[in-house]
Amino acid sequence: MIHLGYLAYREETKEVYIPNEEIQLEFAKAVRQVKRDDTIRRIRESDQLIYDTVHKNADAVASQIQKIHMEETAVLSYNNEQALRSVIKLAYFSYRDHYLKFEELPAGDGYADIVYFSKKTSPLPALVIELKWKQSAKGAIAQIKERDYPAALKGYGGRILLVGVSYRKDTGKDRHKHTCVIEEVP
Numbered sequence: 001m002i003h004l005g006y007l008a009y010r011e012e013t014k015e016v017y018i019p020n021e022e023i024q025l026e027f028a029k030a031v032r033q034v035k036r037d038d039t040i041r042r043i044r045e046s047d048q049l050i051y052d053t054v055h056k057n058a059d060a061v062a063s064q065i066q067k068i069h070m071e072e073t074a075v076l077s078y079n080n081e082q083a084l085r086s087v088i089k090l091a092y093f094s095y096r097d098h099y100l101k102f103e104e105l106p107a108g109d110g111y112a113d114i115v116y117f118s119k120k121t122s123p124l125p126a127l128v129i130e131l132k133w134k135q136s137a138k139g140a141i142a143q144i145k146e147r148d149y150p151a152a153l154k155g156y157g158g159r160i161l162l163v164g165v166s167y168r169k170d171t172g173k174d175r176h177k178h179t180c181v182i183e184e185v186p
Contacts, residue, residue: 046094053163054124058180062137065091065165066178078176081113084131088114088165098122108148115149118158125159125184128152132166137181140164150185160185 008019018024045064052060069078069087085103095101099116107115107128116127128149130140141164144150150160162185167178 042090043094046092049091050094050098050124053127053161053182056161056182056184058137058182061163061182062165062178062180065180066167066176069167069178070176079133081131081133084133084165084167085113088129088131092116098124099127105149105152107150107152110143110147110149112144112149112152115152117153117156125161126153126156127161127163129163129165132164134168135166137164137166137179140166141181141183 006018006020006023007016009016018027045068049061049064052064065087068091069084072087072090073083089101092101095116098119099122100119102112102115102117104111104113105115112128113131114127114129116129118124118126128144130144130149132140132143141162144162144164150162153160162183164181165178166180167176
């Protein structure tokens with residue numbers, strides 16, 4: 001694009017810019033016409049999910065994860081832990097602003113499903129997330145404690161939240177009810 005003259009490069013600021021006013025106007029018009037409503041909604045939901053997690057609003061976390069699980073997972077692959085893992089990664093989409101993500105992190109006596117480790121610039125606590133299907137969210141928390149997954153964050157020094165997320169494939173109106181338990185490491 002620079003070679004063709006559509007863009008120019010300022011060496012002193014190391015920036016690319018549009019040198020032609022007509023092209024600038026066309027670019028501005030094209031950007032204004034872009035609709036990203038669903039993407040913007042998903043980012044806002046993700047930001048809210050992180051807020052709810054950090055503030056230990058387990059019911060809101062379970063509800064949002066359940067919503068995304070229903071929206072984004074195919075019927076034939078819905079009932080497995082890997083599908084739930086994909087849902088968690090999508091639900092916490094905006095994690096990159098505050099966290100580094102690790103999956104199957106060797107920790108204590110096993111592997112933590114997902115760990116969101118706070119960046120140095122973030123005031124948010126680290127999150128250790130354990131996923132369960134056909135088991136309880138309390139059981140997920142118990143596994144985190146029994147297998148000492150927080151040991152992977154030894155020396156971290158900040159707050160750590162344990163997050164257990166589960167769902168069961170039941171019948172009736174609560175067919176795919178998701179539950180969540182959030183506890184802070186003392």
